[in-house]
Amino acid sequence: MTLKIDSTLMGADITTIKALAGSLESAGYDGLWVGETAHDSFLQSLQAIEGTSATSVGTEIAIAFARTPMTLAYSGYDLANYSGGRFILGLGSQVKAHIVRRFGMPWSEPAKRMRELILATRAIWDSWQNETPLDFRGDFYSHTLMTPFFAPRPHSFGPPPVFAGGVGAIMTEAVGEVIDGYFFHPFTTERFVHDVTLPALARGRAKAGKTLEGLVIAGPAFVTVGRDEEELAAAITGTKKQIAFYASTPAYKSVLELHGMGELQDELNRLAREGQWDEMGTRIPDELLHAVSPVGSPTEVAQDLNRRWGDVAERITLYFNYPVSPELQLELVDKIRS
Numbered sequence: 001m002t003l004k005i006d007s008t009l010m011g012a013d014i015t016t017i018k019a020l021a022g023s024l025e026s027a028g029y030d031g032l033w034v035g036e037t038a039h040d041s042f043l044q045s046l047q048a049i050e051g052t053s054a055t056s057v058g059t060e061i062a063i064a065f066a067r068t069p070m071t072l073a074y075s076g077y078d079l080a081n082y083s084g085g086r087f088i089l090g091l092g093s094q095v096k097a098h099i100v101r102r103f104g105m106p107w108s109e110p111a112k113r114m115r116e117l118i119l120a121t122r123a124i125w126d127s128w129q130n131e132t133p134l135d136f137r138g139d140f141y142s143h144t145l146m147t148p149f150f151a152p153r154p155h156s157f158g159p160p161p162v163f164a165g166g167v168g169a170i171m172t173e174a175v176g177e178v179i180d181g182y183f184f185h186p187f188t189t190e191r192f193v194h195d196v197t198l199p200a201l202a203r204g205r206a207k208a209g210k211t212l213e214g215l216v217i218a219g220p221a222f223v224t225v226g227r228d229e230e231e232l233a234a235a236i237t238g239t240k241k242q243i244a245f246y247a248s249t250p251a252y253k254s255v256l257e258l259h260g261m262g263e264l265q266d267e268l269n270r271l272a273r274e275g276q277w278d279e280m281g282t283r284i285p286d287e288l289l290h291a292v293s294p295v296g297s298p299t300e301v302a303q304d305l306n307r308r309w310g311d312v313a314e315r316i317t318l319y320f321n322y323p324v325s326p327e328l329q330l331e332l333v334d335k336i337r338s
Helices: 017-026 041-050 069-082 096-102 110-129 169-176 190-207 229-247 250-258 262-273 277-282 286-292 298-309 326-337
Strands: 004-008 031-034 056-059 087-092 162-166 181-184 216-222 315-319
Touching: 004 326, 017 031, 017 041, 031 041, 031 315, 041 056, 041 069, 069 087, 069 110, 087 110, 087 181, 110 162, 110 169, 162 169, 162 216, 169 181, 169 190, 181 190, 190 250, 216 229, 216 298, 229 250, 229 262, 229 277, 229 286, 250 262, 262 277, 298 326, 315 326
Parallel strands: 004 031, 004 315, 031 056, 056 087, 087 162, 162 181, 181 216, 216 315
Antiparallel strands: none
């Protein structure tokens, strides 16, 4: 399949997203994704929608457990209508510490909770779009009241597609049953995708009587690219630093363990607790760098990206963790598509 190449708006100031989204659409990107770090993902999406006319716009990701199915349903339904059907609701769980200590929300059985949250959101949309009685009763969420005053009117675009992200097999299998698209995590490898991710998705789809056919697989793909030794050295430093950040998180240890590097997580986690963020990047071996990211010239990286993802993913978002000029980005995009 021909890869769709998306761009991220993560890190952009809310006052600049509209103009930036328009320029990225003009540059030929197929889709735009907003993250949720220091800004609300739905407000960012609204700005990106206003600045564009054709590209898809989605959350990659909105933090699901920071909200309820009802709040997600309102935001997703309105943005689907406002965007003319271009909006994608992408969800992720975050980790326990952030949900409990930053958002003050409950945490339990995250895979089961995510599956149920998506089903509950769809039940709410069904009550609006098809005017069916709302009667969802689950283990974590219950929604049984919807009066006309609080119900949006049905619209021609309907609810947005729902994507969800995951790393481990349990979460991936759980969401695979109920989603339209799956985000692989940037901290992944070819081997992990083929040995863990795709089989887990297939098991989840089978529970719903479906196959992987029709499921959109997408995600942020690390790229470590430079046109000369100086650019490439800076790219390697930046990518290793971000790999170290992800690898220090216990929830992602399974990727390291598959490659026989499980002990690295303990070392990186210790350095993270000590605040030694720059030092962490120096502990990433080249073997892990190359397993996670294509590395090289624009031509070499483009060829490697197509080899890694061409038969797996429908779309990828180029993930740079270092300064990259617009000219280099567009050169890489052109080579991926050529």
